[in-house]
Amino acid sequence: MPTALETELAEKVISMVPNVEKVRFVNSGTEACMSAVRLARGYTGRDKIIKFAGCYHGHADAFLIQAGSGAVTFGSPNSPGVTPGTARDTLLANYNDLESVETLIKANPGAIAAIILEPVAGNMGCIPPEAGFLEGLRALCTRHGILLIFDEVMTGFRLAPGGAQEALGIRADIATFGKVLGGGLPVGAFAAAGEIMRHLAPEGPVYQAGTLSGNPLAMGAGLAMLTAIEADPEVFSRLEQKTAYLHKGLQSALEASDLPFQINRFGSMISVHFTDIPVRDFESAATGNNPHFKTYFHGMLDRGIYLPPSAFESYFLNDALSYEDLDLAIASAGAAMSRNATR
Ligand SMILES: Cc1ncc(COP(=O)(O)O)c(C=O)c1O
Numbered sequence: 001m002p003t004a005l006e007t008e009l010a011e012k013v014i015s016m017v018p019n020v021e022k023v024r025f026v027n028s029g030t031e032a033c034m035s036a037v038r039l040a041r042g043y044t045g046r047d048k049i050i051k052f053a054g055c056y057h058g059h060a061d062a063f064l065i066q067a068g069s070g071a072v073t074f075g076s077p078n079s080p081g082v083t084p085g086t087a088r089d090t091l092l093a094n095y096n097d098l099e100s101v102e103t104l105i106k107a108n109p110g111a112i113a114a115i116i117l118e119p120v121a122g123n124m125g126c127i128p129p130e131a132g133f134l135e136g137l138r139a140l141c142t143r144h145g146i147l148l149i150f151d152e153v154m155t156g157f158r159l160a161p162g163g164a165q166e167a168l169g170i171r172a173d174i175a176t177f178g179k180v181l182g183g184g185l186p187v188g189a190f191a192a193a194g195e196i197m198r199h200l201a202p203e204g205p206v207y208q209a210g211t212l213s214g215n216p217l218a219m220g221a222g223l224a225m226l227t228a229i230e231a232d233p234e235v236f237s238r239l240e241q242k243t244a245y246l247h248k249g250l251q252s253a254l255e256a257s258d259l260p261f262q263i264n265r266f267g268s269m270i271s272v273h274f275t276d277i278p279v280r281d282f283e284s285a286a287t288g289n290n291p292h293f294k295t296y297f298h299g300m301l302d303r304g305i306y307l308p309p310s311a312f313e314s315y316f317l318n319d320a321l322s323y324e325d326l327d328l329a330i331a332s333a334g335a336a337m338s339r340n341a342t343r
Pocket residue numbers: 027028029030031033056057058059069118122123151152153154178179188
């Protein structure tokens with residue numbers, strides 16, 4: 001049974017996110033991505049999807065093929081329990097590598113329903129899309145009748161009120177959301193133009209439902225969060241400035257360590273990889289999963305700074321962090337990795 005709060009939140013999402021006319025609420029980012037892929041398959045009548053190595057879209061079977069985040073941290077990017085049949089329908093491309101996508105499309109003519117990706121990757125550390133990558137994907141999808149799914153579970157309502165679609169000026173066919181949207185409670189959502197969403201049950205044949213979807217508690221929290229964001233549009237530039245400040249500070253603190261490192265940042269997403277090659281895809285990100293990361297993580301923890309506990313996670317700044325907090329983090333990074341520290 002729908003609630004008034006659900007409708008109110010749906011209207012708010014539609015007013016903030018570009019290019020969407022209808023939204024369906026679920027309970028997690030996993031559900032949102034899983035349902036978006038089913039909708040894309042139902043809409044196109046095709047079976048296969050393309051995902052990118054190192055991108056994480058939740059723990060549904062189809063996504064546990066070279067997944068990032070915890071899946072790769074704990075050493076099981078290809079999970080046991082996922083059948084070969086499911087794995088066969090998930091094709092794997094390399095992030096920031098359009099050619100790898102074109103090759104897959106050529107090899108599977110008329111078979112690909114959707115390309116799903118994190119428009120700014122956060123599950124192999126922060127990896128921004130290089131110039132032309134998203135534009136190229138958009139063009140390939142339009143040319144081949146493939147739906148482009150932006151997984152905005154991390155980027156949604158974080159990079160801009162309209163997420164990465166707004167921040168980067170690229171239109172996706174379906175966008176998925178989670179995290180921020182729930183204001184701390186379990187919420188996910190997927191949204192698209194009415195022409196696509198009308199294929200969903202009960203209007204259309206693609207089944208999706210959930211007992212707790214759209215429950216008033218979660219909808220209330222989401223509504224409070226989006227209302228707060230709307231009332232304070234400066235929050236995005238404030239967060240970006242704080243992240244740029246952290247970036248600059250970490251850069252000079254870590255330079256003193258003589259260790260190779262890379263800092264990637266986009267908006268309020270940032271990460272440090274201890275490697276000497278630019279981090280632009282999963283393979284390069286994996287070179288930073290090494291003992292230096294462990295030294296850094298524990299050195300920071302010992303000094304009271306709790307970072308994401310994986311070399312494959314982005315940091316996300318929140319607005320409660322003060323410049324004093326950031327100074328403490330920067331000084332702690334310098335101390336944790338200094339040549340004199342035991343590392
Ligand atoms: C980009 C992205 N998509 C999907 C998910 C899955 O969301 P959930 O953990 O809410 O199922 C995550 C979770 O970290 C995520 O980062």
